[in-house]
Amino acid sequence: MEIIVAKNSGWCYGVRRALDIAKETRQKKAGKVFTFGDLIHNPQVIADLRKQKIYSVEDLDELKEGTVIIRSHGVSPDSYKLLEKKNIEIVDATCPIVKKIQKLVAFLAEKKEEIIIIGNKEHPEIKGIIGFSRGKGIIMENEAEVKDMPSKKRRAVIAQSTQDLYLFKKIVVALIDKTEEINMYNTICHSTQTRQKSTSELASNVDTLFIVGGKNSSNTNKLYQISKRILPNTHFIESAAQITSEMLKGARKIGLSGGASTPPEAIQKAVTKIKSHFKHQFQTEKIAQCPR
Numbered sequence: 338m339e340i341i342v343a344k345n346s347g348w349c350y351g352v353r354r355a356l357d358i359a360k361e362t363r364q365k366k367a368g369k370v371f372t373f374g375d376l377i378h379n380p381q382v383i384a385d386l387r388k389q390k391i392y393s394v395e396d397l398d399e400l401k402e403g404t405v406i407i408r409s410h411g412v413s414p415d416s417y418k419l420l421e422k423k424n425i426e427i428v429d430a431t432c433p434i435v436k437k438i439q440k441l442v443a444f445l446a447e448k449k450e451e452i453i454i455i456g457n458k459e460h461p462e463i464k465g466i467i468g469f470s471r472g473k474g475i476i477m478e479n480e481a482e483v484k485d486m487p488s489k490k491r492r493a494v495i496a497q498s499t500q501d502l503y504l505f506k507k508i509v510v511a512l513i514d515k516t517e518e519i520n521m522y523n524t525i526c527h528s529t530q531t532r533q534k535s536t537s538e539l540a541s542n543v544d545t546l547f548i549v550g551g552k553n554s555s556n557t558n559k560l561y562q563i564s565k566r567i568l569p570n571t572h573f574i575e576s577a578a579q580i581t582s583e584m585l586k587g588a589r590k591i592g593l594s595g596g597a598s599t600p601p602e603a604i605q606k607a608v609t610k611i612k613s614h615f616k617h618q619f620q621t622e623k624i625a626q627c628p629r
């Protein structure tokens with residue numbers, strides 16, 4: 338029996354950075370410290386932050402005092418304005434890659450381009466990005482939505498940083514029929530792309546695969562969909578406790594991967610649980626090579 342952990346899995350640069358900024362802020366500030374929304378989409382990490390007295394608020398109107406940390410997903414210009422008006426101190430942990438996407442959208446909006454934003458309408462990153470589009474942005478979640486669109490001379494297309502590359506390509510191809518000139522910007526971040534590649538390679542190479550991470554994490558969900566397309570025997574688990582004997586029945590080669598918001602320890606705990614299930618069998622554990 339073999340266990341393979343994808344090398345490109347777990348916390349990305351933007352998430353690590355946001356967590357470090359939050360901890361540093363807590364040490365420096367005597368007053369109340371909040372995050373606007375959960376800092377990362379992972380229940381264990383959020384519980385840990387609460388223990389450190391860093392609380393998550395969903396509505397900026399709730400804030401009366403203290404410091405608010407903007408998470409890696411970023412926010413819209415209106416949110417910055419509201420916080421300034423309320424005199425709330427802002428610590429901006431927006432991932433620099435998301436900042437770049439926001440700037441690109443603001444630039445395209447200034448040129449009066451129609452901007453197709455391929456992403457999840459309810460995702461905070463998209464809610465922030467659309468705010469930079471000055472009414473020129475249209476959010477699309479799937480290629481079926483292209484059917485009802487009017488034909489147009491020119492469109493710009495960008496993606497949520499954690500978008501599934503396969504879906505992005507499918508929507509761009511569908512848009513070709515409706516658009517004379519497409520300016521396509523592949524804004525899917527490198528961390529996301531390497532995680533998606535590692536996971537799809539791993540899914541082709543094992544008989545059972547576990548995607549570890551928060552069910553509310555967009556990028557972890559994408560990894561699950563990618564793996565499930567290749568390997569139906571893919572399981573999405575939030576913690577090691579959810580691994581059952583049924584899931585491991587007949588498994589000989591088991592892969593594990595996690596999204597950008599999955600703590601490395603969560604993957605390690607899942608490995609330990611699998612190892613203990615197969616404790617009487619020969620095991621090897623290895624880190625999958627990063628695909629180029």
Ligand code: SF4
Pocket residue numbers: 349350351352409410432433434435498499526527528529556597
């Ligand atoms: S997934 Fe990419 S863009 Fe999003 S926070 Fe991580 S590094 Fe930044």
